[in-house]
Amino acid sequence: MDNKNSVKFPEGFLWGGAVAANQCEGAWLEDGKLPNLTDVMVGIGADGKTPGLAWDEESGKWKMALKEDKVYLSHDAIDFYHRYKEDLAYMKEMGFKAFRTSISWARIFPRGDEDTPNEKGLEFYDHLIDEIIADGMEPVITLSHYETPLYLITEYGGWTNRKLVGFFEKFARTVIERYKGKVKYWMTFNEINNAFKLSFAAAGVIGKHPHKDSLPLDGVTKKDIYQACHNMFVANSLAVKACREIDPQAKMGVMCSFSTIATYPLNCDPENAFGTLEFKRVSWFFTDVMCRGHYPAYVYRIWREEDCEPEMEPGDKELLAAYTNDYIGFSYYRSAVYSKEASMGADTGGAQGVHNPYLTKSSPAPWSWPIDAKGFRYVCNELTDRYELPIFPVENGIGLDEQPDENGRIHDPERCEYLADHVREMKEAIADGCDIMGYLWWGPIDIVSAGTGEMKKRYGFVYVDRHNDGSGTLKRSKKDSFEYYKKVIASNGEEL
Ligand code: BGP
Numbered sequence: 001m002d003n004k005n006s007v008k009f010p011e012g013f014l015w016g017g018a019v020a021a022n023q024c025e026g027a028w029l030e031d032g033k034l035p036n037l038t039d040v041m042v043g044i045g046a047d048g049k050t051p052g053l054a055w056d057e058e059s060g061k062w063k064m065a066l067k068e069d070k071v072y073l074s075h076d077a078i079d080f081y082h083r084y085k086e087d088l089a090y091m092k093e094m095g096f097k098a099f100r101t102s103i104s105w106a107r108i109f110p111r112g113d114e115d116t117p118n119e120k121g122l123e124f125y126d127h128l129i130d131e132i133i134a135d136g137m138e139p140v141i142t143l144s145h146y147e148t149p150l151y152l153i154t155e156y157g158g159w160t161n162r163k164l165v166g167f168f169e170k171f172a173r174t175v176i177e178r179y180k181g182k183v184k185y186w187m188t189f190n191e192i193n194n195a196f197k198l199s200f201a202a203a204g205v206i207g208k209h210p211h212k213d214s215l216p217l218d219g220v221t222k223k224d225i226y227q228a229c230h231n232m233f234v235a236n237s238l239a240v241k242a243c244r245e246i247d248p249q250a251k252m253g254v255m256c257s258f259s260t261i262a263t264y265p266l267n268c269d270p271e272n273a274f275g276t277l278e279f280k281r282v283s284w285f286f287t288d289v290m291c292r293g294h295y296p297a298y299v300y301r302i303w304r305e306e307d308c309e310p311e312m313e314p315g316d317k318e319l320l321a322a323y324t325n326d327y328i329g330f331s332y333y334r335s336a337v338y339s340k341e342a343s344m345g346a347d348t349g350g351a352q353g354v355h356n357p358y359l360t361k362s363s364p365a366p367w368s369w370p371i372d373a374k375g376f377r378y379v380c381n382e383l384t385d386r387y388e389l390p391i392f393p394v395e396n397g398i399g400l401d402e403q404p405d406e407n408g409r410i411h412d413p414e415r416c417e418y419l420a421d422h423v424r425e426m427k428e429a430i431a432d433g434c435d436i437m438g439y440l441w442w443g444p445i446d447i448v449s450a451g452t453g454e455m456k457k458r459y460g461f462v463y464v465d466r467h468n469d470g471s472g473t474l475k476r477s478k479k480d481s482f483e484y485y486k487k488v489i490a491s492n493g494e495e496l
Helices: 080-093 119-134 150-154 163-178 199-203 222-246 270-292 297-306 316-322 373-387 413-431 480-490
Strands: 014-018 053-056 061-064 098-102 138-144 185-189 251-257 263-265 327-331 336-338 345-347 350-352 391-395 438-442 462-464 476-478
Touching: 014 138, 014 391, 061 150, 080 119, 080 476, 098 438, 119 138, 119 163, 138 163, 163 222, 185 222, 199 222, 222 251, 222 270, 222 316, 251 270, 263 270, 270 336, 270 373, 327 373, 336 350, 373 391, 373 413, 413 438, 413 480, 476 480
Parallel strands: 014 098, 014 438, 098 138, 138 185, 185 251, 251 327, 263 336, 327 391, 391 438
Antiparallel strands: 053 061, 345 350, 462 476
């Protein structure tokens, strides 16, 4: 390559967008579906992220106990379940080459432990996947986007229980078989590396007391989380195995929240440099196991010193080694700064360290995620250097609080700018040698936010008239960014 201008996005680059079943479908108890863990999570208001569960002394188990003062917007969401044709038509109009969603596990196996799948649930995805393909897009499917069936938590205790491995394998085999030849890109667990910081959502780990979905967790030990991770790693390898056996043309990726990899040390203090390295290892740990096929050396010290080594069954290590993932799917929203003096908080956007004075822009309050497009290139390069695998940014975007103007239009230049800056840096990453499969914008149509359960935090190119109190007509309309992304895709990333 003579200069950077000669680099182009490859032909067939998968431009598109991504959503998750639990954030867009609604119809939370329709056609046989039962609740999944997110259905009790996303309630707006103070205490918004504490699971709507109560301990039942009589049965000695958790049971669903939704809080009456909350609006669980995800229960109806944007009614994608009934309006997906109209919604996909917008994606088609923008020229999407790929559309990512998840198959809601609790539609297929409502409790999670049944022997036979729920045919009604499968029928919905038959139609949805056919429609995605008919609209000229590749379906990119996440097997579990924070969507473990609730029953597997209340009855079995969540992913700390090894039995979930078999339940997940059955679910994976059922849908891979059903959609073979149609779905080429799969991913196992959304943002699996959030198991430590959002352990209920990401790993279905629950203790003896209700707790907020962030550390420290009452009654949950580090060993519990490592155990849940190990079980999910085994389940991940079994899904890779199922994919190779059933549909060898298809690819099974991992999905991690890798905003955390763009964590910079505050200064050249070696303590901050090494602290940053250790902080990043909490995320690397997941791809180190799933993409390299073995537990990394550094984790054995943690297990030894903190007495938290998970139990493994004979054959597990061989399975992890034999079935590693084909590509790395990841989300990127923001970067962070590590300081040994500050605690590293977390939200769905990634890590929250100390303020970075070099970054002048951020998403609006109250979210205020710093905007760092160079951090995106940094993450792509780090992943490529470490694993030499194809990488797929399957979530990138900016959440804004928006209202239509007097003409019913939404002008969102910040979104267009965020998009352009990130696409520019992604092109640099390709010039750096990264093998990038495509680019999926998070939430191309407004959906319920994962972190706060709001409608107010909007990522879409398409506006949806629904509000935090549950009101709204659900009418869809295009924002200015709609035409902008359409132009970006039509020019294969050349016109920004
Ligand atoms: C990721 C999740 C998505 C999504 C996104 C934005 O962590 O995979 O489900 O919602 O973050 O986060 P939020 O919705 O909290 O703004």
